[in-house]
Every structure is written in structure tokens, then in C-alpha cells.
Amino acid sequence: MRPGAELTVVLHQTRSPDNLGAVCRVMANFGFERLVVSEPFVEDFSLAEKMAVKGGHILAGMRVAPTLQEALEDCVYVVGTTSRTQVEKRTPLTPEDAARRLAEESTRGRVALLFGGEQRGLSDEDLTHCQDLLVIPTSDVQPSMNLAQSSAVLLYLCHRQGLTSAPALPQEEEAGARLGTLNALSGRMRAAMLAADFLNPQAPEHVLHELERTLMRARLTQREAELWLNAFKHLGRAVAPGTSRG
Amino acid sequence: MRPGAELTVVLHQTRSPDNLGAVCRVMANFGFERLVVSEPFVEDFSLAEKMAVKGGHILAGMRVAPTLQEALEDCVYVVGTTSRTQVEKRTPLTPEDAARRLAEESTRGRVALLFGGEQRGLSDEDLTHCQDLLVIPTSDVQPSMNLAQSSAVLLYLCHRQGLTSAPALPQEEEAGARLGTLNALSGRMRAAMLAADFLNPQAPEHVLHELERTLMRARLTQREAELWLNAFKHLGRAVAPGTSRG
Incomplete structure (x- = not known):
């Protein structure tokens, strides 16, 4: 199986339709298709269409799970994103290490990248469903990232992780000056x-x-x-x- | 000079106040402060405040330049982002290589990461102001990234680049051409x-x-x-x- 092919994006307790749509768009940008929302606070999913821009097929195919546990039940490996660097003595992965682990584990089955809601992120209880945690290192000035932007960073890295096995382009150089x-x-x-x-x-x-x-x-x-x-x-x-x- | 310390984000012909605000927020997330908008299509900058979330100081300190040329005049090195992989036979950098080059060149003076407008991106003429181009590799399904999301990916990489080479280079380079x-x-x-x-x-x-x-x-x-x-x-x-x- 191609690393990355089995990545599921799970959005837990998402509140903003704009964020939901923007996540669909960035998933389409990087070639991912499987999206699950668990316990969503969004009432009207059609409001997400505007921001989804050509990611509408992902929104249409999205699965809605009543609980986080049900959202994750077909996955063999889950990484939860958090802005807290200390969670019950667990050491979070860097984004790059998380992308690598997700690619490795995806040879065994479906893997999930889990994002918490806009207001409180993932709780300690939510994080118990995750084999690993990851923190995107940010500045102390503004440590909290927008959901759609953090998904952009992480899905980019996952995409690259899948790409790294691609054959290098044969570069053709023009003749140098004599x-x-x-x-x-x-x-x-x-x-x-x-x-x-x-x-x-x-x-x-x-x-x-x-x-x-x-x-x-x-x-x-x-x-x-x-x-x-x-x-x-x-x-x-x-x-x-x-x-x-x- | 610490690599990354001299990064300027330049937004050319930006249209959406939401995008402008979101870029401010992600700049604050990753510790960047210098923002220039050139030929902005945004009429009321205060509309960007909502999305800027703790990046308001960046919005407040933003410089507005009437032309792209004036926006870039104090920079020694500029990378332009584009979704076009073929621009007048120039081979674009990968995002990682661009982040590395920006860090290297920042030892010579100010460097800029340039983004085009939401509708048309950067023109061939705009790109003549750039020493290098960069393309974020995306899927054919939806190659066009949202401005705020592409800035998140690239500023993350620049931030990481600055972090990974943490100890300042003792090497003193002569000032680069402005x-x-x-x-x-x-x-x-x-x-x-x-x-x-x-x-x-x-x-x-x-x-x-x-x-x-x-x-x-x-x-x-x-x-x-x-x-x-x-x-x-x-x-x-x-x-x-x-x-x-x-």
C-alpha cells in the first residue's frame, strides 16, 4: 500500500462551517479523501460548501460519527493534535515525525490524523484514543493555530511523506558558457x-x-x-x- | 543575524480581508512580524481584525506599498509562490528548498516570501522581481490552495528552518544588493x-x-x-x- 493512501482526517467537535470547508479544500489540494466528523457542532453542513472550493466531493462523502470512539474504530493508528506540550507525561511527536509514523503505520491499515474543536481542542479523555500526540511548534506570542491552517501544515507534510518515494526528476541542464x-x-x-x-x-x-x-x-x-x-x-x-x- | 529573522511576507493584490487576517495570525503563530501588502484590493483593513486573532499587532504594523516593486525594494532576495510549474523555463524550488534558501540569504539582508492575489496569482511580470519561484506540490484534483493555507505551510517550514539551524552562523557575509x-x-x-x-x-x-x-x-x-x-x-x-x- 502506498504510504499516505489510507489517511483519514477526523475533526472532533468542529464548530465553524468555514473551517470544515477549508479542511475539505486542503485535503483535495494534497490528495486525501477520507473525512470523518465526530460530534460536530456544525448544524448546516451546506454552509461549508463555499470554502470547500473543488473539495465538495470530500464534503459530500464525509462520514458523521456520533462519538470520537466510533469515528476512529476502523483505524489502526491515530495521532491527535494538541497545543499542549505536557499531556499526562506523554511526549508529543514533531509534525515531521508524526507524518513519518502515519506513513509507516498506513502499511498496516487505516490511520487517522485527529483535530480537536476550535474552542477547547482535544481533552485528556479524547487523547486516550490516540497512540501518539503531536504538537506544531509555535511562538509564545500566539501559540494557537487556526484549525484550517494547522490542517494545511500537517496534510502538506503527510503528502510530502508519501511523495518522497517518487523517482527524482531527470534534470536537463543547458550548455554552459565556453x-x-x-x-x-x-x-x-x-x-x-x-x-x-x-x-x-x-x-x-x-x-x-x-x-x-x-x-x-x-x-x-x-x-x-x-x-x-x-x-x-x-x-x-x-x-x-x-x-x-x- | 539569525536565519529567518529578516523574513518579510509580501501579499500582492490581496482581495479578502479574511485571508489578510488569517495570514497575520499564522505569522504570529510562527514568530514573523514584517508584513507588506502591495496594490491591495482590500478597502477596509479593519475587516481583517476578526481573523487576525492575536496577530493584530502585525496588521497594525503592516506597510502598504503602491507597487510590487516598492514593496520589495529593501530586500536582497525574493521567492515568489506560484501554482504554475512552467514559468519562462525557470525551475521552481520545492517549499523545503525555498525555506532553506530564505534562511541562507537572510544572513545578507532582508528576504521576502511573496504571495499573489486570490484570483490570478502572480503574473510573469510580477515574477521577474523574484530571484526564485516556489511551487507547493498539490494534487491535480484541486491544485489551487487557499492563500491563508499556503502561507501556513510555507511559514511553518521557514519557522522550522530557523529553528533547526538555531545557533547563529558566525559567518559574516557582505550586504546583499537591495x-x-x-x-x-x-x-x-x-x-x-x-x-x-x-x-x-x-x-x-x-x-x-x-x-x-x-x-x-x-x-x-x-x-x-x-x-x-x-x-x-x-x-x-x-x-x-x-x-x-x-
């Missing part, structure tokens, strides 16, 4: 900049080399080097129109 | 190259942007950017000697 072209460019830069009174004719090298080094660092392609060369040919001719146009 | 200087350079390059008949006056952008991108890749220091600027000031004057020497 040294001959770079030397020609250097000559044309010097001529144009001397003619324009930018370089000191007594000691032009120092500044010229400094500019050349910036182009070296850019790792020009051959095409780019030729563009620069051509630009300085034109500039040099325009500055000193009397000289040969060869 | 975007204001780079924009001035771009203007001078255009003028000199047009006057020298190198650029096609009907469509100068394509070639000009190609050259500019090579300088972006070089990660110019402020000193180097000023050298180039000065060089093109001289070249432009020498090509068109009748114009003012101011």
Missing part, C-alpha cells in the same frame, strides 16, 4: 567601459575583474554569455561610433 | 541598451529580463550592484551625450 565566449565578453566590456569613462585607464583591471566575477558566479549558459557579448558589442560601437564596426 | 538598487540598474541597462540599438524597442523585456536574471543568480553584493549601476550610468550617458548628466 571560456572563449567569456574572454570575448571581457574584452568588449573593457573597451566599452573605458570609452564611456567608467574605468580608470591607468588601472582598469580591479573594477573590471570585480564585475566579471559576478558573471562567473552566475554560471552563465552559452546563450546568456552570447547575449551579454552582443550587448557589449552594441554598447561599445554606440559609445565610439568612429571605430570599425567589425 | 532590490531598489537592482531596479535602478535595470532601468539604466534598459536605457543604455535601447540607445545602443541592442534591444528591440518594440519588445525589450524578453532579452533584458534574461540578462537581469543572470545578475540575480550571481547574488550581487550591494557594492557590486552599485558598480554595475555606475557602469551603466556612464555607458548610457556616453551613448546619448545630449542627455542630463544628473
Whole structure:
């Protein structure tokens, strides 16, 4: 089984239809489809449609469970999200470790990522249903994340966890600039900049080399080097129109 | 400087006060404070307060810039978020690589994470202001993420990046080129190259942007950017000697 394929998102005691819809959208963004709401405080689920944007199929297929226990009953592994770093001496996972565990455990069956309600989060009792807890590290200024935003962070990580086994893209690089072209460019830069009174004719090298080094660092392609060369040919001719146009 | 300390969040053409507020909240969650909105379509910023929840100080301190260019002018490095994987042959970064680059570049000065508007995202023109692009990998079912949710994912990663490299780097880098200087350079390059008949006056952008991108890749220091600027000031004057020497 592909890691991540069996992830269920469980929203416990969700209150805001906007959040419910936004979670549907982000689930669709990251390729997850199974959503369960347990003991929802939302009365009219159709209000969630506006925020669901192309996640409507997830809202339509959502299961409603009367209790948290029933919401989780077909899962082999559950991680509960909390903002409390101390819960009965249990050490929470980092988001990255939680995503890894969920992927590992998903080879055994359905796994769930559980979110508490907007006002109180998950209670100690709720968390007893979870094999692991996770905390998204936040700033002391504002430790409490919006439900839809924390789901975005975690579903992104779960998605990436599933993706990491994807074969790397074969990257095709364009041809690099040949040294001959770079030397020609250097000559044309010097001529144009001397003619324009930018370089000191007594000691032009120092500044010229400094500019050349910036182009070296850019790792020009051959095409780019030729563009620069051509630009300085034109500039040099325009500055000193009397000289040969060869 | 602590990596991540200098991150600016820039929202271009944001339309929804709810999104603006939600971005403030998630910035507060992850310890970021500097917010700029450019060309905002929001008329009444106070409507964003409800969603900002303890991120009100960020909303209050937000800077409003009339153009994207002005929003970015004090930054040395900008990553633009897009859902398009093909933008003028530029290969976008992954979110993780972008967070890493932002942390690295933040040792040189202010860095920005740029988000486009809800309806059209960032245009090709907007993206020319970005040294790098990033794409959050999403499912084909619903590739378009909500602004507040994509900011949650990316600010989480930036926060983690800052945390993981916790001890400040003792390495002192020279100050990076500010975007204001780079924009001035771009203007001078255009003028000199047009006057020298190198650029096609009907469509100068394509070639000009190609050259500019090579300088972006070089990660110019402020000193180097000023050298180039000065060089093109001289070249432009020498090509068109009748114009003012101011």
C-alpha cells in the first residue's frame, strides 16, 4: 500500500462551517479523501460548501460519527493534535515525525490524523484514543493555530511523506558558457567601459575583474554569455561610433 | 543575524480581508512580524481584525506599498509562490528548498516570501522581481490552495528552518544588493541598451529580463550592484551625450 493512501482526517467537535470547508479544500489540494466528523457542532453542513472550493466531493462523502470512539474504530493508528506540550507525561511527536509514523503505520491499515474543536481542542479523555500526540511548534506570542491552517501544515507534510518515494526528476541542464565566449565578453566590456569613462585607464583591471566575477558566479549558459557579448558589442560601437564596426 | 529573522511576507493584490487576517495570525503563530501588502484590493483593513486573532499587532504594523516593486525594494532576495510549474523555463524550488534558501540569504539582508492575489496569482511580470519561484506540490484534483493555507505551510517550514539551524552562523557575509538598487540598474541597462540599438524597442523585456536574471543568480553584493549601476550610468550617458548628466 502506498504510504499516505489510507489517511483519514477526523475533526472532533468542529464548530465553524468555514473551517470544515477549508479542511475539505486542503485535503483535495494534497490528495486525501477520507473525512470523518465526530460530534460536530456544525448544524448546516451546506454552509461549508463555499470554502470547500473543488473539495465538495470530500464534503459530500464525509462520514458523521456520533462519538470520537466510533469515528476512529476502523483505524489502526491515530495521532491527535494538541497545543499542549505536557499531556499526562506523554511526549508529543514533531509534525515531521508524526507524518513519518502515519506513513509507516498506513502499511498496516487505516490511520487517522485527529483535530480537536476550535474552542477547547482535544481533552485528556479524547487523547486516550490516540497512540501518539503531536504538537506544531509555535511562538509564545500566539501559540494557537487556526484549525484550517494547522490542517494545511500537517496534510502538506503527510503528502510530502508519501511523495518522497517518487523517482527524482531527470534534470536537463543547458550548455554552459565556453571560456572563449567569456574572454570575448571581457574584452568588449573593457573597451566599452573605458570609452564611456567608467574605468580608470591607468588601472582598469580591479573594477573590471570585480564585475566579471559576478558573471562567473552566475554560471552563465552559452546563450546568456552570447547575449551579454552582443550587448557589449552594441554598447561599445554606440559609445565610439568612429571605430570599425567589425 | 539569525536565519529567518529578516523574513518579510509580501501579499500582492490581496482581495479578502479574511485571508489578510488569517495570514497575520499564522505569522504570529510562527514568530514573523514584517508584513507588506502591495496594490491591495482590500478597502477596509479593519475587516481583517476578526481573523487576525492575536496577530493584530502585525496588521497594525503592516506597510502598504503602491507597487510590487516598492514593496520589495529593501530586500536582497525574493521567492515568489506560484501554482504554475512552467514559468519562462525557470525551475521552481520545492517549499523545503525555498525555506532553506530564505534562511541562507537572510544572513545578507532582508528576504521576502511573496504571495499573489486570490484570483490570478502572480503574473510573469510580477515574477521577474523574484530571484526564485516556489511551487507547493498539490494534487491535480484541486491544485489551487487557499492563500491563508499556503502561507501556513510555507511559514511553518521557514519557522522550522530557523529553528533547526538555531545557533547563529558566525559567518559574516557582505550586504546583499537591495532590490531598489537592482531596479535602478535595470532601468539604466534598459536605457543604455535601447540607445545602443541592442534591444528591440518594440519588445525589450524578453532579452533584458534574461540578462537581469543572470545578475540575480550571481547574488550581487550591494557594492557590486552599485558598480554595475555606475557602469551603466556612464555607458548610457556616453551613448546619448545630449542627455542630463544628473
